[in-house]
Amino acid sequence: MAEYIIYLFASLCAVTIVLTLHEFAHAFVAYKCGDPTPKWSGRLSLNPLRHFDIIGLVSFTLVGFGWAKPVAINPENFRKYRLGLGLTACAGVAINYLTALLFYPLYLAVTFYMPSVPFVTSFIGTFLWLIFAYSLNFFVFNLLPLFPLDGFRILDAVNRRRGRVFRFLRNNGQFILYALILESFICRLLVQVGIAQMGWFDILGWFMQFATQILGWPIKALWGLIPW
Secondary structure, X not given: OHHHHHHHHHHHHHHHHHHHXXXXXXXXXXXXXXXXXXXXXXXXXXXXXXXXXXXXXXXXXXXXXXXXXXXXXXXXXOOOHHHHHHHHHXXXXXXXXXXXXXXXXXXXXXXXXXXXXXXXXXXXHHHHHHHHHHHHHHHHHHOOOOOOOHHHXXXXXXXXXXXXXXXXHHHHHHHHHHHHHHHHHHHHHHHHOOOHHHHHHOHHHHHHHHHHHHHOHHHHHHHOOOXX
């Protein structure tokens, strides 16, 4: 029971950092590209309370995928419209990968060198690992081309046409997203009660595995060069 409480608290702290850095990156890049809207709306801030979306936060805590409140921007203010739109859309996922890159060696340092202190060592190690894992998960999750995720905004920046597929993703992306999250939650719940086969149908779970194993490999390989 104590270990589960430690995990939940570490998870909440990790989610707070990952979401806040992601949204701040959007706001900062948009501001630097010429749009003052994020600053006027109070989003050019590292205060987590300015960025949280309660449904996205609960989703992240339950299934490891979620979202924060989108940063309001006005692309018409960008000095270069499509460049500003593209850079702003990519900023969040870029900072997520950088976060994973910087926090993984901290996790290794705690694992190999921190003296064992009951609960404290467990919390710090779990906290650092979850920042690494959640950052990669958020990186992959946000590249899905579903509104309002960053993948759709990147698609919007590079796509000059607004065909039926684009309009479908724009109008229905959020509902598809909710359906995927609900499906993932149900699959994991069924696995917990003993139906292990349902894990094969956890679509977002496969994205998590891809994130931590494939995209995390270069980071692990880089820091693995150090003789810890």
